[in-house]
Amino acid sequence: MTLAQPPTEAARPEQLQWRNRFLELGPAHYTALGPQPLPQPHWVATSADCARLLGLPADWARRSDWNALDVMAGNALWPGMQPLASVYSGHQFGVWAGQLGDGRALLLGELQTPSGTLELQLKGAGMTPYSRRADGRAVLRSSIREFLCSEAMHALGIPTTRALAVVGSPLPVRREAVETAAVVCRVAPSFLRFGHFEHFAHTAGDTDALRRLVDFTLAHHYPELLREPQPVLALLHAVSERTARLLAQWQSVGFCHGVMNTDNMSMLGLTIDYGPFGFLDAFDPGHICNHSDDRGRYAWNRQPQVALWNLHALAHGLMPLIGDGEAAIEVLKPYAEVFAQAMTAAWRAKLGLLEAREEDRALADDLLRLMATDRADFTITFRRLAGFSSAPGAVNASVRDLFIDRAAFDAWALRYAERLRVEAAIDAERALRMNRINPKFVLRNHLAQAAIQRAQEGDFTEVQRLMKVLARPFDEQPEHAADAGFPPDWASQLEVSCSS
Ligand code: AMP
Ligand code: MG
Numbered sequence: 001m002t003l004a005q006p007p008t009e010a011a012r013p014e015q016l017q018w019r020n021r022f023l024e025l026g027p028a029h030y031t032a033l034g035p036q037p038l039p040q041p042h043w044v045a046t047s048a049d050c051a052r053l054l055g056l057p058a059d060w061a062r063r064s065d066w067n068a069l070d071v072m073a074g075n076a077l078w079p080g081m082q083p084l085a086s087v088y089s090g091h092q093f094g095v096w097a098g099q100l101g102d103g104r105a106l107l108l109g110e111l112q113t114p115s116g117t118l119e120l121q122l123k124g125a126g127m128t129p130y131s132r133r134a135d136g137r138a139v140l141r142s143s144i145r146e147f148l149c150s151e152a153m154h155a156l157g158i159p160t161t162r163a164l165a166v167v168g169s170p171l172p173v174r175r176e177a178v179e180t181a182a183v184v185c186r187v188a189p190s191f192l193r194f195g196h197f198e199h200f201a202h203t204a205g206d207t208d209a210l211r212r213l214v215d216f217t218l219a220h221h222y223p224e225l226l227r228e229p230q231p232v233l234a235l236l237h238a239v240s241e242r243t244a245r246l247l248a249q250w251q252s253v254g255f256c257h258g259v260m261n262t263d264n265m266s267m268l269g270l271t272i273d274y275g276p277f278g279f280l281d282a283f284d285p286g287h288i289c290n291h292s293d294d295r296g297r298y299a300w301n302r303q304p305q306v307a308l309w310n311l312h313a314l315a316h317g318l319m320p321l322i323g324d325g326e327a328a329i330e331v332l333k334p335y336a337e338v339f340a341q342a343m344t345a346a347w348r349a350k351l352g353l354l355e356a357r358e359e360d361r362a363l364a365d366d367l368l369r370l371m372a373t374d375r376a377d378f379t380i381t382f383r384r385l386a387g388f389s390s391a392p393g394a395v396n397a398s399v400r401d402l403f404i405d406r407a408a409f410d411a412w413a414l415r416y417a418e419r420l421r422v423e424a425a426i427d428a429e430r431a432l433r434m435n436r437i438n439p440k441f442v443l444r445n446h447l448a449q450a451a452i453q454r455a456q457e458g459d460f461t462e463v464q465r466l467m468k469v470l471a472r473p474f475d476e477q478p479e480h481a482a483d484a485g486f487p488p489d490w491a492s493q494l495e496v497s498c499s500s
Contacts, residue, residue, distance in 0.1 A: 009057050011220065013066055028200075028209040030084040030355050035074025035106055036126025036136065043069060044166040044440035044455060045463045047151050049471065050187055051164060055113045055495050061165065072165045072185050074106070074125040081120075085128035089203045090195030090263030091313050093183070093297055099203050100263050101130025101197060103110035103139060107143075107191065117220075120164070121191055124183040137173045140166075142299060142453050142500035143182035144463055146274040148451070150186065152443045158249045159242075160271040161188040165303040170457070175499045180456075188270060190221055193309055194239075198317035206221050207320045214321060217267060220477055230273075232321045236330045237428040240311050242269025244335050246343035247304045252350060253442060254280030255376040256300045258290035262313045276496040279442040281296035281487045282375035283368070304343075308335050335373055340481075350382050351416070352430040355423045363419060366412055367498060376402040377486055386434035390420040390427055392484040439473035440484045446491035447483055 010016045022030060046061045063067045070076035073351065077083065085102035094414050106128065108120040123146070124138030143166050150163040162187040171181040192213075200210035228234035248268045257264070258276040264271040278289030283300040293299075298306060315328040322328050348356065348362035371381055384399045396413055403409040420430070443466075451462040469480045477484075 009055050009116065011057065012241065013071075013078040013493060015080060016080060018082070019112060019117065020082045020088065020108040020109050021216070021220060022110070022230060023213055026209070028087075028198075028204065028206055029213065030086045030107075031129045032082065032084045033106070033128060034077070034083050035122055035394075037075050038073040038167070038181065039171050041069055041073035041075065041167045041169050041183075044140070044168045044182060044460050045147060045183060045467060046165040046182050047089040047147075047163055048465065049151065049154075050138060050162045053113065053115050053162065054111060054118060054164065068165075069167060072122075073167045073169070073183055074122050077108070078142070080294075083108050083122075085130055086191075086196065087130055087199060088195035088263055089199035090261055091198070091310070092261040092263070093293070093295075094309070096202065097261075097263075099130070099199065100132075100404045102128055103134055104128070104136040105186075105191075116189060118187050118189055119191060121186045121188075122183050123186055124181060137171070137181045138184065138500060139173050139175055139179040140168050140182040140455060141179060142275065143168075143184045144452050145277070145354045145448050146186075146206075148467055148470065149274045149277060149443050150271075151467055152257070152473065155247075155471045155473050156253055156439055157254070157444075158253065158271060159246055159269055160264075161169065161186050161191070163187065167413065186269070187274070188266075190266075190268055191219075191272070192221075192267040192404055193263050193272070194219060194265040194267065195261075196267070197314060198262060201317040201320050208319075210320055214318070221268060223366055230322075230327075232318055233327060233331050236322070236328060237316055237319055239267055239314065240308075240332050240335045243311060244338040245269065245309050245342050246271065248339055248346050249299070250303060250345035251343060252301070253439060254283075255442075256280070256287060256289040257303065258293070258298055260298050260303060260306045260310065262310045263301070265307070265310045265314070268288065275500050276498060278336050278496065279388075279444055280378035281444060281491065283371040283378045283381070284375065285368070285372055287477070289496060291495040292499075293318040301468075304339050308332065311335060350385075350434070350436040351387070352425065353419070353423065354425070354433075358420070359419070359420070362366070363412075363415060363463065366415075370403060370408055370412060373408075374402070374404040379444075380484075380486065382438035383435070383440050383484075386431040386438065388416065388427070390417040390425065392417075419454075435476075436474050440468055440476065441473045441480070443470055444487055444491065445494045445496060446487050449491075449494055 060066050083106045087101040088170045089099050105123045106125045129138035147166045148161040153160040168182045170176050173181045199205050225231050225234040256278045264273040276290035287300045346362050451466050454462040
């Protein structure tokens with residue numbers, strides 16, 4: 001085993017190396033402006049793991065020479081930061097919404113880090129020319145949700161934007177009720193969305209600007225595609241493959257994004273823009289996590305199809321450069337197959353199977369059907385399945401008890417045991433394997449809610465504690481068993497909407 005090189009740290013903020021390549025795109029793509037001051041900022045939480053990724057010193061948040069609280073609040077800049085808000089458009093709930101853009105986000109700059117170039121973005125840092133009729137702010141509640149889930153998804157091994165810090169402020173912000181403001185610092189190789197590309201085809205009709213954006217994306221994020229005979233088609237294909245794989249990963253942990261508008265779809269296949277997301281509790285394939293989504297467009301079982309719809313919107317945006325509509329449609333055809341293969345592989349892994357067999361998909365689908373009928377808890381069912389004994393006559397009470405129709409479960413269990421014997425699986429080894437795939441801890445709404453409630457009362461310890469638990473989602477952590485239990489009854493009453 002080789003040990004990873006420890007990242008080289010910047011001792012002082014002046015040593016951070018910024019490159020601000022986005023500025024080269026020109027004024028059609030962004031407006032340069034600074035953050036609006038945030039009164040009386042205070043720390044809510046920081047991610048040590050994300051700080052390490054950036055090559056910041058371990059005590060960056062506390063050191064007076066870093067002035068980190070003011071920078072994270074948008075009250076100061078580190079030397080070399082050149083903030084800007086970018087413009088994009090998009091389809092929201094299947095309808096063309098016209099120009100949107102960074103209405104409350106600011107790109108601070110692109111940092112050269114031991115892990116490559118990473119952008120830092122403040123979300124909730126005040127109004128920009130793209131704020132439309134909104135206030136440019138984010139509330140503490142939604143900022144904590146975004147912070148916790150970004151870091152939790154990363155720990156689950158799912159591609160995502162990261163979060164470095166959340167700061168809060170007494171500044172009142174009006175949503176359904178008056179809440180207080182917060183700013184999240186997000187980190188990603190790029191925050192480019194499908195909507196950035198749709199913008200220049202639909203709203204701006206500016207093919208030169210679109211060309212510059214595509215060349216920029218290829219050069220900085222997909223350089224290997226520049227060798228392809230048709231790099232724009234190759235880009236569309238690459239994005240569709242990453243999206244297909246991402247969606248299989250979402251489905252496999254029961255993640256519901258909640259607002260899969262095209263402006264919330266990453267060009268790098270990352271999970272981006274955490275709003276009214278949720279993790280499945282009692283399994284309902286049609287679960288709608290976003291209270292504002294009355295038609296269930298973004299229900300859990302519709303996500304893979306919606307992602308493909310979004311990819312078609314991206315293709316449409318790229319059409320001025322592709323020209324050939326048939327070719328673009330052709331390039332998106334493999335999406336279904338890539339998704340299906342990734343999904344089948346994911347279910348197989350969740351069942352602890354090593355060999356690939358024809359009947360595996362049916363075995364997984366039938367389990368999901370039983371889970372749906374009996375509303376078995378998604379995370380707990382798969383986690384308990386690790387302890388399944390394939391020995392003849394084993395009762396497997398801990399999993400069986402999750403089902404109402406015990407006879408149906410027993411029939412499935414016989415098939416599963418038989419399937420395990422076919423590949424001569426050793427139960428103990430399979431259990432270890434499954435526990436590295438099926439998380440024990442996910443950010444259920446009620447866990448986030450409890451941390452938010454405490455934070456709203458001025459106690460941020462629960463946010464930090466929860467982050468640490470979710471950083472090790474596959475470990476037993478018996479001292480945190482309560483975070484892995486069934487959700488309390490009040491959890492089903494929680495309503496999470498687009499309001500953030
Ligand atoms: P979202 O639904 O959060 O993905 O946001 C959709 C669009 O509305 C994006 O362009 C956001 O920047 C913008 N937006 C959302 N909330 C605000 C806000 N409070 N102030 C300004 N712009 C916002
Ligand atoms: Mg968004």
